[in-house]
Amino acid sequence: MTSLNKMSPDQEGVVASIDGDTRFLSRITSIGLTPGCKVKVIKNDKGRPILVFLRDTLVALNNKECERILVEERSN
Amino acid sequence: MVDGKITIALLGQPNSGKSTLFNGLTGLKQHVGNWPGKTVEKKQGSFTHNGMEYIVTDLPGTYSLSANSDEEIVTRDYIASGNADVVCILADSSQLERSMFMLADFAGIDVPCFLVLNLADVAKDQGKNIDPKKIESKIGIPVILMSATDVKKYDSFFECMEKALKDKTKLDYSSLEKGYETVEGYSDLKTIISDGLVEGYSSTWLCAKAVEGDKVVRAKIENALSGEKKASYEKTIKTLDKGALSTGECKFAWIDEILDGSVNKVETSVKMGKFDRAITSKTWGKLVVVLVVIGGLLLSFIPALPIMLLGGCVTMLDEPIRTALTNANASPILIGIICDCLLMCIANTVKMLGFAFGITLVFGMFEESGIMARISYVFDNTMSKMGLQGKSVMPFLVSFGCTIGGASSSRVIDNWGQKILTIALAWAVPCGAAWAIIPMLATSFFGGYGVLVIVAILVVMIIHIWITSKIFGRHLVKKEDRYGIIMELPPYHKPKWKSLLRYVFGRTKDMFFRVIKVIIPVCLVFWFLSYSSIGVEGSVLYKVGTFIEPVTKFFGLSWQLFMAFIASSIGKEGAVGVLTALFSQTGTIFGAVAGSNEAVANSTQLLINNISGPQALAFMFAITFNMPCVVALAATYQETHSAKWTTLITLYYEASALILAFLAYHVGLLIM
CATH class of the missing domain: 3.40.50.300 (P-loop containing nucleotide triphosphate hydrolases)
Incomplete structure (x- = not known):
């Protein structure tokens, strides 16, 4: 298990848990990121948002906020 | 209905x-x-x-x-x-x-x-x-x-x-409701909240939002309940945590159920093409964005030029109309209003529309094609420090060319508060007209040291933007509304020219009337203030200017410089012309702004003879950081739809320009 912001490009996994205030949870679920959702990290540069592919969609997420998203890694 | x-x-x-x-x-x-x-x-x-x-x-x-x-x-x-x-x-x-x-x-x-x-x-x-x-x-x-x-x-x-x-x-x-029933607290709330407790919403919707922790819905429910129900509602709500996650899972489970058997499963993936790799590159990304925006700006001139030329043609009507009116023995006031003022307003509006049309079209294409989302990604970190989205970088870049274009390109910012804040900050970026005058003035007055003036202006610009973002940002983008980016990067789409064109045309037509409504009154007021039948001395502007000169001197501005400063609100290009007119006592102030005065030879020498170094420095800062021009003001109003904020921004810039002039003047006195 690792947090999403520590994952490197091309790494895949399944979201295990998400933590944060109501606003964050509501925003992150509305873009499709929920527990059980498959994710693939596309780009993770320092000082830039993380690019994640989920539910057919490429999404940019704030790096710091991704600390609160835990992912069960899967080897591809 | x-x-x-x-x-x-x-x-x-x-x-x-x-x-x-x-x-x-x-x-x-x-x-x-x-x-x-x-x-x-x-x-x-x-x-x-x-x-x-x-x-x-x-x-x-x-x-x-x-x-x-x-x-x-x-x-x-x-x-x-x-x-x-x-x-x-x-x-x-x-x-x-x-x-x-x-x-x-x-x-x-x-x-x-x-x-x-x-x-x-x-x-x-x-x-x-x-x-x-x-x-x-x-x-x-x-x-x-x-x-x-x-x-x-x-x-x-x-x-x-x-x-x-x-x-x-x-x-x-x-x-979906069956799914919700497995979520903690939902069924309890269901017994308390009935359909239509808050008008227009079913109990299912209200309960789900209450579980999610939706503050607005929770408050509405609490208001609608009373007595025992209210007490047990409050008790249930207290036990809930992270409800948005659970209902989110239910919603996607429901969607899966709907799609199961309705869509074949296709594994999609994302490929980063060459352009995508370049624009999102850690090293080159920002440079690529700047180049793309500059490219867009240049591209926007292709559709803009024909319309801008049309605006130029309007000015050609000046002479025939003037001659006709003179022959008809019309009063000089009427001729002035029609030829100097109204004609110039219409010509400038048409020119501005052409420019705004091109900008809206090209940057609309950026947005539709998916480029805009990449720009947002690249500049997210930088811009979020000022409470803005990454794409706010674009109006800033465009404003180096023209603030009107900067304001127009802010259209793609989807949050209204951030949009106004972006425009408010972009005003601090010296526009093309300032760049046309300042280097010329700087080198005339200070020779090789003129470069330092340019550097100082750029430094002040950055500080100005930072301070202004603090002052305006607090009200426009509240602290609780500043959060990290969660944004989709859509796949590249071919822009749909037809529907885009139709939209932009519709908008431009709308814009004409809005903009002219702002420009004409402002120019009319200025025209009347500067009107005089007996040379400059007869104008209200002269009387006021000379009367308050003791005050403006404090800012390093003699009455002539102060008038040119006021005139630069209409258009910065005219500022030097106004000075020339005042010092050489030829032509009129408004004529200088409209560019219809005859050229005066050796105008630079004229300025150097009449203006001291510190004064020149004060003047340069004053006109650079003054409001960009009356058309930019109109464009700001057009984009923000807010007379209140447009006025606030304008007053703020007039005042801060004078403050900067004051500082520049006194620094100038110390070092010169």
């Missing part, structure tokens, strides 16, 4: 092709305004079909119907209030699972609706086969698979819409 017209509301997430459908339906018949009391843009249009007139409300593109932003609250309040006869919910067929979230979040609002699965062409290219009939049988509302870009095939859309209106089809969400 209002006056026999039917209202349909378009609801969908960003990138679901909502604007394309809106433009396809309404064509040139659209109007942009504000939602009453809210800082959210309201787009409405109309069309006729089968002899019926329809009003289309394009609701703000948001990802959900929670209380995360004004946009979302406006959207759900509008739908729940029953203002729309039918809601058209859009989803993106190529990202069906994710984009159907809006449908799931809508479930429980008691209004007739139908579902549009848009971007059918993209889904087909992905190898997806979608069966709308099957989806229809599961959710009980008409469903249509279409491409909003294909205007010729709107017939089936209209059929769907008419069916939804006739049968008042409501969404069947019983299966």
